[in-house]
Amino acid sequence: MPRPPLPANVRDLLLQANPAVIAANRPDGQPVSVATWYLLEDDDRILINMDAARRRLSYLRDDPRVSLTVLSEANWGTHVSVQGRVVDISPDLKLAGIDRLARQYFGGSYPNRDRERVNGWIEIEFWHAWQLKD
Amino acid sequence: MPRPPLPANVRDLLLQANPAVIAANRPDGQPVSVATWYLLEDDDRILINMDAARRRLSYLRDDPRVSLTVLSEANWGTHVSVQGRVVDISPDLKLAGIDRLARQYFGGSYPNRDRERVNGWIEIEFWHAWQLKD
Numbered sequence: 001m002p003r004p005p006l007p008a009n010v011r012d013l014l015l016q017a018n019p020a021v022i023a024a025n026r027p028d029g030q031p032v033s034v035a036t037w038y039l040l041e042d043d044d045r046i047l048i049n050m051d052a053a054r055r056r057l058s059y060l061r062d063d064p065r066v067s068l069t070v071l072s073e074a075n076w077g078t079h080v081s082v083q084g085r086v087v088d089i090s091p092d093l094k095l096a097g098i099d100r101l102a103r104q105y106f107g108g109s110y111p112n113r114d115r116e117r118v119n120g121w122i123e124i125e126f127w128h129a130w131q132l133k134d
Numbered sequence: 135m136p137r138p139p140l141p142a143n144v145r146d147l148l149l150q151a152n153p154a155v156i157a158a159n160r161p162d163g164q165p166v167s168v169a170t171w172y173l174l175e176d177d178d179r180i181l182i183n184m185d186a187a188r189r190r191l192s193y194l195r196d197d198p199r200v201s202l203t204v205l206s207e208a209n210w211g212t213h214v215s216v217q218g219r220v221v222d223i224s225p226d227l228k229l230a231g232i233d234r235l236a237r238q239y240f241g242g243s244y245p246n247r248d249r250e251r252v253n254g255w256i257e258i259e260f261w262h263a264w265q266l267k268d
Contacts (some may be wrong), residue, residue: 019210021203023165031157031165033201035213035264067167069155071205076153079169111246130169 001083001126004044009132013072013080014040017105020070022048024059032059037101038068038122045121046082049098052091052116060086066122077129084124092117135217135260138178143266147206151239154204154222156182158193166193171235172202172256177216179255180216183232186250187224194220200256212265218258226251 006014008057023033034056039047046068050057060066062083092098093112095110102110140148152191157167168190173181180202184191194200200218206212229244231253236244 019153019205021155021157021167021205023155023167023201025159025163025165029159029163029197030199030217031159031201032165032215032217033155033157033203034215034262035203035205035210063163065164067157067165069167069169071153071155071169076169081166081168083164083166128168 001062001128003006003126004124006044006124006127008128009134010080010127011040013078013129014070015131016073018070018073019076020068023067025063025065027062032056036068037105038070039101039104039122045123047097047101048086048117048120048122049092050120051091052118057089057118060089060120064093068122078086078105078130080127082122082124082127084122084126085103086120087123088119088121090119092119135262138157140178140261141256143268144214144261144263145174146250147212147263147266148180148204150207152204152207153210157201158190159197159199162191166190167247169218170202171239172204173235175255179221179257180236181235182220182254182256183226183235184252186236186252191223191252194223194254196256202256214261214263214266216250216256216258218256218260218263219256221257222253224253226253241248
């Protein structure tokens with residue numbers, strides 16, 4: 001599978017507010033997947049954000065390996081999967097991280113301000129694209 | 135997380151031809167996810183189908199644990215994830231399995247008849263639903 005840097009057509013898909021699913025492993029190795037917001041950063045790392053009480057957060061501290069599949073909203077046969085590691089996990093002070101994601105996905109701040117949240121950054125090791133035009 | 139049998143609203147979502155992503159583990163435990171077609175059977179097992187040369191097939195023979203996330207096409211904040219095992223893997227003779235999936239997703243037979251394919255059936259151990267109405 002190809003390694004970074006990402007080519008322009010993969011970056012273009014990842015820069016859009018597309019549906020995505022992230023998979024991580026439970027401590028026993030069972031994969032667990034869930035829909036997620038994501039945001040591609042300028043350095044090709046990918047921001048995700050979780051409620052601080054999410055079980056997934058403890059999974060990621062145990063085993064930072066993840067897979068993220070991003071579906072093209074227009075036609076989900078077109079999709080990109082990246083495998084990598086969550087290399088940085090840090091408190092989302094003032095909810096700046098989830099606000100960036102909320103602006104990307106629905107154009108406003110994140111409505112629920114009551115709960116602590118956490119940012120994670122995925123460092124991409126491999127990526128693979130299906131039906132993506134050059 | 136809840137265990138089967140599936141309640142009616144979860145079955146209803148899974149019975150539709152929705153976008154879905156399946157995650158399995160590489161032999162080293164790295165989760166790998168990819169978009170997939172799926173079909174809920176009457177016995178609550180879930181049919182998937184792969185090209186017989188897919189690396190994912192060897193992953194599943196090594197470690198049958200998978201996670202499948204099904205997104206509501208109308209609003210992907212509404213989604214269901216199931217965790218389980220691929221308990222049965224068998225050759226897709228005459229491509230009857232992929233034809234069932236193709237009919238579900240685009241109403242016709244599967245166009246590419248040249249390659250051997252394989253059916254897998256996921257036995258659900260846990261499921262979890264987000265934003266699903268009763």
